[in-house]
Amino acid sequence: MIDKPRDYCGIFGIQNHPDAALLSYYGLHSLQHRGQESAGIITSHYDDEKSRWVMPAHRDFGLVLNIFDDPKIFENELKGRAAIGHNRYSTTGAAKNPANIQPFRVHYHEGNIAIGHNGNLANAKQLRDRFREEGVLFQSTSDTELILHLISHSQKDTQIEQVLDALEQIEGAYSLVMLTDDKLIAVRDPNGFRPLALGKVDGSYCVSSETCAFDIIDAEYVRDIKPGEVLVLDQDAGSDAEPVSYQLEPEHGTGTSQCIFEYVYFSRPDSKIFGENVDKVRRNLGKYLAKEHPVNEIIQKDTGDTKPIVISVPDSSNTAALGYVHENQKFGNECKYEIGLIRNHYVGRTFISPGQKSREQKVRTKFNTVKGVIEGRSVIIVDDSIVRGTTSRYLVNMIRQANPAEVHFLVSSPPIISPCYYGMDFPTPKELMANRFDRDIDAMAKEIGVDSLRYLSADGLVNSVKEANLSGDDYCTACFTENYPVPVNFGVEKEENEIV
Structure with a gap:
């Protein structure tokens, strides 16, 4: 969904x-x-x-x-x-x-x-x-x-x-x-x-x-x-x-x-994996995101005394958004963390939506905006990743309907450019938004309807994880870099080689 x-x-x-x-x-x-x-x-x-x-x-x-x-x-x-x-x-x-x-x-x-x-x-x-x-x-x-x-x-x-x-x-x-x-x-x-x-x-x-x-x-x-x-x-x-x-x-x-995407998205923030707390690593991702893309370099409009707000796409990006806000405030970049999206936790994977606009309706059953928080504000959305871009587009459209002054999108990982063959279900390369638009960030921003789109760099991702986890172990970044550490038979059909 x-x-x-x-x-x-x-x-x-x-x-x-x-x-x-x-x-x-x-x-x-x-x-x-x-x-x-x-x-x-x-x-x-x-x-x-x-x-x-x-x-x-x-x-x-x-x-x-x-x-x-x-x-x-x-x-x-x-x-x-x-x-x-x-x-x-x-x-x-x-x-x-x-x-x-x-x-x-x-x-x-x-x-x-x-x-x-x-x-x-x-x-x-x-x-x-x-x-x-x-x-x-x-x-x-x-x-x-x-x-x-x-x-x-x-x-x-x-x-x-x-x-x-x-x-x-x-x-x-x-x-x-x-x-x-x-x-x-x-x-x-x-x-x-x-x-x-x-x-x-x-x-x-x-x-x-x-x-x-x-x-x-x-x-x-x-x-x-x-x-x-x-x-x-x-x-x-x-x-x-x-x-x-x-x-x-x-x-x-x-x-x-070790799969770096476990830290970015999959694992629960209250878990310890690969020897480090997931919450700590995700806050570090937000910290590095702030270093690469500080608030004062993003905001384009003057909204007076109203501070820009940072909202997360719940729940997996909550702690990265907190880390981003904390690091900006540490260096005097004014912004405020707000809960602008509410997630409905009672929507199952098999929810049947009325009408024909099935995918958009499913997003609306999963999330809702807090209009009073968003209206008239410069909004920075923090999410952990963008895959096809369809859900991001629907979320941005919902936020636009709450009349913000401007909307920017930050991603606490690099663009996803290749599938995973080590135990995750990814779309095919041609379905990934970064590939569809030849990694043109401006074109991708236009696709999802935001004033600007920014990603954490591949170096920023690895450095933020290694700074939080000093074990010295290396990580698999194949979905961001196409560097596959173990050869894979790419011609195999999923039905013949089902991943679990």
Whole structure:
């Protein structure tokens, strides 16, 4: 509904806790922003009556609160002291296929194994073609299933060795939670594209795409899963035992390539990812935006004693807008942060709008202007990104109807010029506004109806993130620079290589 890239998934896992399924439910609820089409939880326990390990699952389309609205699911169905969960957003064509709802589970000669995946395998087409030649049948269109086939076909002796063998054959972006009969395994690809953190609650370890899931269950953040790390948590090892860690080496020797867009837009501001608070980084983005585009160089009209106002497009750009205002005020550039747009949080992705102007009407159901704040003022809108530009145009039109003196648009990231192939849903290159107008900023400003349009530079983006996060790790900026750190088979069809 909103003209933004979408992240494909959120994952959560917990080991050796009596309320494993319930805590996974709370964790997935906190990660709902990472995927809203389907969700699932799988647990593991030994069934005395059947004399074997079992992995019950509960998965369905919809939001977490709706899928798990019956307490009996946790009392009678999802038994066990270990669980993994998954929120999913998918490609359009594969979204309605129930076989694609994760986590996946299989039973093979070494026992049960379940998996939840956030990312995209760059060599999925080659792997799928190889398995098809061997006569392997696929149950889904997701590249996650390929990992399970690699594990089950491995000739290694133990299940952990089989998992490591499989991971050495995949490339691209992947943060994984895997559940065996008695172990929880957390994996992050050697480039570290997607975030994954380790926490602890009541003496039990848990893992999550973002630390906001730890807060809701009162878990302590321990550390990030390291790029290339395979962390094994053994149920029989006891709560005092340290996890066993293995290390994968990067296939292409590119080092870390953490997704910088996680800071710009995807992750919640109350989360810590890649070792730093998202809120802190976003305020830094606003700070650098102010250095490059101060208010006194933007405003064109004299509105008397009325200060220019800065408004954000809620919610992801709120903190960047605050950082922008604070930095301007610090150097004497007069401006004021105001709430000029109100977001309706109760509009679902499937909202059916009346009439024929569907997209514009959906924007109006999502946002509304505070006319008394905007009228007669010089307005600076701060947003985190522009993709196609359609939503930006509708928002500016709504603000124009409130009779401002002038309207300017600031973006706390560079122009998006290329798609992501590492676990995000982006439009094709020709659909991106920056490409449609050959990166002509004046033409793009005219397209969305503003007096001026300004972006944070690529150097400003990287410097603002690195200033806030002193870890020394590098970041993937491919969507802004076309510099892809891991080769991708660009000819693959989404339906054949579904990103999760």
